[in-house]
Amino acid sequence: MVISGKSREVKAVVLDDGETVRYATKRILIGPDQGAGNFVMRLFTLEEGGCSSYHSHPWEHAVFILSGEGTVKSTGRSIAVSAGDFVFVPPMDEHQFLNAGSVPFEFLCLVPVSGEG
């Protein structure tokens, strides 16, 4: 059955680890719990000063920026991104997302089911 929902009504999980991940939350919008067998749609919010960790893993990211301004750091460079931009992170590429502004930086990040643990 086709299902829908409002992203704001999905529980936001705080990701901060007191070290490398700061002012960050994640909402899982579509995944195995909704019957999705191939990939998972997550919505990340980085508040002012927020960031994900600088890391890599065997799965890719398909990202779409919803609001705010951010920086994507990867090997040897930084990319400025804002609403309407898309980002593809190949498997095993180092990457980090940072809020570069003063309002929440929000983006969708899709991964294969194997990448959402």
Add this chain to the structure above:
Amino acid sequence: MVISGKSREVKAVVLDDGETVRYATKRILIGPDQGAGNFVMRLFTLEEGGCSSYHSHPWEHAVFILSGEGTVKSTGRSIAVSAGDFVFVPPMDEHQFLNAGSVPFEFLCLVPVSGEG
């Protein structure tokens, strides 16, 4: 290598078939051409009066509404959707997307690579 781009700068392909698909365009933001091996991120724009066809197929859709107001028709019901809503269409479920307003109705629709021909 991490890549990014602006969705507005991606070529929009007109989908209108003069029959079941009206006032509709598609942009492929992330797919095999960008190195994505698992799934494809497409951005659809339905202008006022626009719609996709009512159909089904063996692959699922993971959808996120970016702007405007729309209706998702599926077996036995219609769902009103707007910016910030997500929609999951399971494999083989009948579905159709329609613009229900007077401004462009835009949404991301992700499919497995097998679903983007």
